Amino acid sequence: MAKKLIFLFFIVAIPFIIYCAGETGADILNEKTGVKPLALGEAYTSIANNLEGILYNPAGAGFIKSSELTATYLWKSYQMTVINGAYAQPVEIFFLEGTGAISFIYRTIPEISNIDADDEPVSFYDLLITATYSNNLSYFIQNESLKDIYTGLSLKFIQEQIGNNIGSTFAFDIGFIYSPADSNYKLGLSLLNAGMPIKTLRSNQEESDINYDAAPLPLTLRIGGSYVIKIDKDNATTVSLDFIQNFFESSKFAIGLEHSIINILFLRLGYNMHTDNKEPVILSAGVGVSVTTTIPVTVTGEINYVHRFFMWNGFNSPDSIDALSVVFKF
DSSP: OHHHHHHHHHHHHHHHHHHSSSSSOOGGGGGOOOOHHHTTTOOOOOOOOOOGGGOOOOGGGGOOOEEEEEEEEOOOSTEEEEEEEEEEEEEETTEEEEEEEEEEEEEEEEEEETTTTTHHHHEEEEEEEEEEEEEGGGGOOGGGTTTTEEEEEEEEEEEEETTTTTEEEEEEEEEEEEOOTTTTTEEEEEEEEEEOOOEEEEEEESTTEEEEEEEEOOEEEEEEEEEEEETTTTTEEEEEEEEEEEETOOEEEEEEEEEEEEETTTEEEEEEEEEESOOOEEEEEEEEEEEEEEEESOOOEEEEEEEEEOSTTTOOOOOEEEEEEEEEEE
């Protein structure tokens, strides 16, 4: 059965892979959010078991068994603002049962003005809205051997605007997580950003002539695994490893390490590198605090922080990103 699923997965992917060529559009699809995934170097394909993970592997939503709400803010270079919000809960609608989630990412920079010209200031923003559904694979295929496999599907709407020029398109993600019962390891597989090209603003051969040209989306394959080392009943260390292939770029490897102390304090480290030395090596470190209260109802609150440091070869200066998130589970 597992071989059939993998075969079906790549049958879906092949038409999009064949199309891959040239530069991609909808850059917001490359925007990484989720403080925990960022702190783990993006090595999150197999452990995407919360709201922050649905953009890495939609199958992870199937592990959410209660209502969950999260908000994230990223501080980036060039005064760029990135805001991410998401909500998930178990659903039972008509013939569908499982977990449903919705997420948005909004990214913008201050208006760009040319003090030496009479042109109006140019505004920029892009928006990504994602709707996700996930459940155990045995719910769809009545087979006991599939009870350890979760699957998920996301539908994405992407829109970007530069001045008065707007482009939009749709895409989808599909993913699987294999999580055997009573085991310490997980395996994950996802295909992200499969969709039609987006109409984006491009310059023509004639400098004064501006046209719209279709640019493909950054189709990405992710394969990952993770293992939990249980130190005692209150402390554990999780190690995760991902292989990431954006079909328009070089391959990436990501490694993440998380140590939990009595399920209250979480210490995280991450490493992310391209096989092409033209891209930066990314180091990340983060911390999280989780507190649960039962008065008047059971609510878990989390605060997570990450700092990411980009190291380039050559003459590029180092860069960094900071992100903060709050999570509520109820």
